Amino acid sequence: MGAGERPLSEVKFLTVAEVATVMRVSKMTVYRLVHSGELPAIRVGRSFRVPEQAVHDYLKDAYIEAG
Numbered sequence: 677m678g679a680g681e682r683p684l685s686e687v688k689f690l691t692v693a694e695v696a697t698v699m700r701v702s703k704m705t706v707y708r709l710v711h712s713g714e715l716p717a718i719r720v721g722r723s724f725r726v727p728e729q730a731v732h733d734y735l736k737d738a739y740i741e742a743g
Contacts, residue, residue, distance in 0.1 A: 682729075689718070689725035698731055709734070 692710075696703045709715035710724055715734050717724040 688728040690728050690731065692724055692726070695726050695731055699735065 690698070692703050692706045695706045695715075699706070706715070706726075707724075710717045710726070715726060716730045717726045719725075
């Protein structure tokens with residue numbers, strides 16, 4: 677494990693709907709981010725699960741200060 681990585685048993689995964697709620701966007705936007713590779717996810721059957729930390733990292737990197 678590298679620096680900052682947690683054991684897989686401690687990683688919290690979110691559904692696409694949960695990610696959309698946190699980011700306040702549509703589920704389609706989340707799917708676009710996942711398919712483009714901007715938001716890492718794993719596939720479980722026919723659905724995706726996104727690590728919660730990946731959502732926080734994406735939002736932190738995408739943050740733009742106004743003014």
